[in-house]
Amino acid sequence: MKSPARASQHLKGIRSSARVVAGENMNGHPPQNDEQHLRELEEVREALHLSEERNRAIVETAVNAIITINERGIIESVNSATVRMFGYAKEEMIGQNVSMLMPSPYREQHDGYLGNYLRTGERKIIGIGRETLAQRKDGTVFPMDLSVGEVKLPRGRIFAGIIRDITDRKELEQQILGISEEAQHRIGQDLHDDLCQQLAAIGCLAKVVLQRLESTRNGESANVAEIVKLITNANTRAREMSRGLVPVVLDSEGLMAALNELVAGTERIFRVSCRFRCDPPVHLYENKTATQLYRIAQEAVGNAIKHSHATRVEIGLALHHGMLQLTIRDNGIGIPDHSPRKGTGMGLYTMGHRAKMLGGQLHVGPDVYGGTVVQCEVPMPESHSQS
Missing domain, CATH: 3.30.565.10 (Histidine kinase-like ATPase, C-terminal domain)
Structure with a gap:
């Protein structure tokens, strides 16, 4: 058992801690007795515990991956969505550099980007967000939307990243873009095979007429010569347009x-x-x-x-x-x-x-x-x- 002196000293310590955490009571006056003070301290602790549990539940049930790293790029926490997205266990990620989740050449460049921000404050991703690539444990690379926020603490700062897998969206965009390219290819092919051929045929007929007019020294030959020139230019322009629509072999x-x-x-x-x-x-x-x-x-x-x-x-x-x-x-x-x-x-x-x-x-x-x-x-x- 504690001596009366030590018990009194221990009680004063509890009272001091309670004042720091709980402060004054609802009326703005110090607690009237130690039991009330301890009860208020316990209520504060319970409120803090509930708040932590609520925040943890929100992070754990989030659909998107949430990762926090320190100033050296070391992973400090991940949520369950991160495990599902990347295929690593939490223990495999925590304590490792976040670059492990990136493919080359981003993996080798990450620490340099982070160090440059800490030195200069120039933001390239933090507070802005961007689309980039990530890499799973099995080596597969997928597109992601990355948003990074910064939290400054008394003992340094941490960075919180929210990652969304946008593979489905990218596949849809590629399909839409593919349809657009196919349409342009078809138009370019039609220009080359149909319009250009018709212009070439018209140009040939016009040249025949021009030769006959010139042989008879007809005054209209100059006008026909201009028509031949315009048809030739139009054919050249149409071929250039067709190549522009189907540019790369x-x-x-x-x-x-x-x-x-x-x-x-x-x-x-x-x-x-x-x-x-x-x-x-x-x-x-x-x-x-x-x-x-x-x-x-x-x-x-x-x-x-x-x-x-x-x-x-x-x-x-x-x-x-x-x-x-x-x-x-x-x-x-x-x-x-x-x-x-x-x-x-x-x-x-x-x-x-x-x-x-x-x-x-x-x-x-x-x-x-x-x-x-x-x-x-x-x-x-x-x-x-x-x-």
């Missing part, structure tokens, strides 16, 4: 060849300087990726000429650390808002959407030399790549 140099044609057509039609740079060559065997990159370049060049009034455009294609980098620069007046998220037109939105469909990102901003630079970076399809 199924071979390793399809994208480079298509971008070269885009450059040549841009110079011929719009009378601007347009160049394509790809050194060393990039051989791409995956037609879907090639087509989407071509569409981005096509849209960016069109915006540069029509909206920025550029007189010089440069397209660059490179492969760097497993990422395809497509860059379009111009010397135009720029655009008022360089963010594709803020309603600057369907063109920028469509380019950003195409990049996300390929698991990449699109950045639009002012060039250091003036004008605008559009840069798209997407993962190189590993099973279809060779450089």
